[in-house]
Amino acid sequence: MSFTEAVQVCIAKIMTFEGRARRSEYWYFALFVGIVSALINRLLGPHNGIGTVVSIALSLATLSAGVRRLHDIGKSGWWIFLHFVPVIGWIILLVWCIRDSEPGDNQYGPNPKGIYGNTTI
Secondary structure: HHHHHHHHHHOOOOOOOOOOHHHHHHHHHHHHHHHHHHHHHHOOOOOOHHHHHHHHHHHHHHHHOOOOOOOHOOOOOOHHHHHHHHHHHHHHHHHHHOOOOOOOEEEEEEOOOOOOOOOEE
């Protein structure tokens, strides 16, 4: 998945907590959020109404992408709350988000890569 495709998918699925998200989708969107957040803070300042609205929208999209990413490795989306556990929680989530997709279908849907074992569909 390309950078622009990942951003388009995550924005389109801003409130979709079902399904699965590939690593590329999650990490490209994380990069996009970082760039947009830095630009808004730099250009408009940290205490700006437009920046706040964009920040809330990006936070919702990031949350849903994170839940879908956890689904992709076979974990419940509720594990996203590990963000609230300093250091250890962040490390666990980082390791999980780096992992490759679970092969084949899982309880959260079909593999977004379309790979079942060594064969492609």
